Amino acid sequence: AGGSANGATTVAIDLGDRSYDILIGAGLFDQASSWAGLPRAAVALIVTNDTVAPLYLERLKRQLAPLYGRVEAVVLPDGEQHKRWESLDVVIDHLLAGAADRKTVLFALGGGVIGDLAGFAAAIYMRGVPFVQVPTTLLAQVDSSVGGKTAINHPRGKNMVGAFYQPMRVVADLDTVDTLPDRELSAGLAEVIKYGPIADPAFLDWIEANLDALLARDKAALAHAVRRSCEIKAWVVGQDEREAGLRAILNFGHTFGHAIETGLGYGEWLHGEGVGCGMVLASELSARLGLMPASFVTRMTRLIERARLPVTAPRLGIDRYLDLMRVDKKNEGGEIRFVVIEGLGKAGMRGAPDALVAEVIEAHSERHAGASTPTEPPQR
Ligand SMILES: NC(=O)c1ccc[n+]([C@@H]2O[C@H](COP(=O)([O-])OP(=O)(O)OC[C@H]3O[C@@H](n4cnc5c(N)ncnc54)[C@H](O)[C@@H]3O)[C@@H](O)[C@H]2O)c1
Ligand SMILES: O=C(O)C(=O)C[C@@H](O)[C@H](O)[C@H](O)COP(=O)(O)O
Numbered sequence: 620a621g622g623s624a625n626g627a628t629t630v631a632i633d634l635g636d637r638s639y640d641i642l643i644g645a646g647l648f649d650q651a652s653s654w655a656g657l658p659r660a661a662v663a664l665i666v667t668n669d670t671v672a673p674l675y676l677e678r679l680k681r682q683l684a685p686l687y688g689r690v691e692a693v694v695l696p697d698g699e700q701h702k703r704w705e706s707l708d709v710v711i712d713h714l715l716a717g718a719a720d721r722k723t724v725l726f727a728l729g730g731g732v733i734g735d736l737a738g739f740a741a742a743i744y745m746r747g748v749p750f751v752q753v754p755t756t757l758l759a760q761v762d763s764s765v766g767g768k769t770a771i772n773h774p775r776g777k778n779m780v781g782a783f784y785q786p787m788r789v790v791a792d793l794d795t796v797d798t799l800p801d802r803e804l805s806a807g808l809a810e811v812i813k814y815g816p817i818a819d820p821a822f823l824d825w826i827e828a829n830l831d832a833l834l835a836r837d838k839a840a841l842a843h844a845v846r847r848s849c850e851i852k853a854w855v856v857g858q859d860e861r862e863a864g865l866r867a868i869l870n871f872g873h874t875f876g877h878a879i880e881t882g883l884g885y886g887e888w889l890h891g892e893g894v895g896c897g898m899v900l901a902s903e904l905s906a907r908l909g910l911m912p913a914s915f916v917t918r919m920t921r922l923i924e925r926a927r928l929p930v931t932a933p934r935l936g937i938d939r940y941l942d943l944m945r946v947d948k949k950n951e952g953g954e955i956r957f958v959v960i961e962g963l964g965k966a967g968m969r970g971a972p973d974a975l976v977a978e979v980i981e982a983h984s985e986r987h988a989g990a991s992t993p994t995e996p997p998q999r
């Protein structure tokens with residue numbers, strides 16, 4: 620990471636001719652330098668949703684107006700349940716209706732849902748047009764805007780249709796976190812917490828020590844969390860862009876978490892909530908495989924709970940969990956493969972007998988919860 624004149628930080632992601640910068644800082648939206656140097660084109664299309672548009676669309680349009688012949692917007696309905704074919708169609712149809720050419724630049728303005736969907740649209744429109752991520756949730760700033768995974772959901776499985784397609788730049792304005800609902804802030808913290816056990820024990824210690832500041836949206840704490848998360852993700856993706864191996868560590872907690880999201884119907888639990896609870900289960904699995912001590916499960920559970928995330932799994936039924944987890948991109952030869960922790964800061968991949976997975980889910984499912992343990996995420 621390097622500093623810059625306006626106090627923002629830049630994290631570089633090194634992918635040869637697909638390399639780009641992640642700009643992180645307060646007030647980046649309104650700085651011309653955030654948008655300078657992007658490819659010029661007749662049309663810029665901002666993809667956003669009906670929650671984010673009233674907050675930030677006009678500000679982004681104002682910055683882009685001097686740089687493009689026309690600045691247009693597609694405003695999609697908000698929600699994980701809209702990360703699907705129909706929304707993708709709306710974006711592609713808008714581009715075709717306006718005769719947008721292959722130099723058109725797409726801007727994803729919003730959280731991970733918009734980023735994943737707009738990125739996929741950019742990957743497939745005329746076989747690929749330039750694309751910029753403007754993440755406005757903590758989760759998108761620490762994770763989804765970086766690394767080029769783009770996708771839509773399928774009713775049978777999360778992110779099952781997509782492409783690896785890198786943005787040209789990521790502009791993460793920390794001020795956008797000010798308007799996030801508390802529940803979404805917590806969802807973002809789940810992905811921040813993830814980076815500790817998989818890659819950086821010192822960062823895990825730092826998160827534990829600074830969680831209250833993060834929950835209070837302290838700007839310095841948020842800046843450090845976003846920067847360190849992006850550094851770790853850039854380090855992983857720079858070595859394994861297409862998840863031949865190492866990149867799968869970023870999926871810690873996701874095998875269980877995606878099953879919860881899909882099993883309950885997209886949008887019932889937030890992605891970050893599924894990941895939070897999923898990390899408790901994956902930590903338990905790591906312990907039961909003899910890789911980590913029981914105290915690690917306690918430590919992770921405590922931290923995830925302090926982040927106001929759910930730590931007990933919904934009762935979907937063990938067979939349903941297993942069926943859902945059989946639809947996962949990490950699986951090979953029909954075997955469900957889990958990201959486990961093999962030592963603090965070191966993750967690996969393991970299969971596990973169904974009976975053991977069942978014990979893990981049972982140990983952390985709702986009916987085992989103590990009276991003071993939240994069993995469901997709070998309502999929006
Ligand atoms: N591509 C990747 O590498 C990657 C990584 C992690 C997650 N994801 C995906 O990202 C999605 C989750 O992203 P998310 O947590 O950002 O959810 P999201 O995109 O649904 O955004 C969360 C909510 O916050 C609202 N919002 C966004 N910015 C706001 C702001 N500044 N102020 C107020 N409200 C705001 C949104 O409208 C939405 O209601 C999931 O689909 C997940 O699968 C992808
Ligand atoms: O970037 C990655 O790689 C990740 O796994 C990051 C995850 O946080 C993210 O949720 C991702 O979309 C999951 O990937 P998937 O391949 O399981 O769909």
Ligand SMILES: [Zn+2]
Pocket residue numbers: 762810873890894
């Ligand atoms: Zn995730």
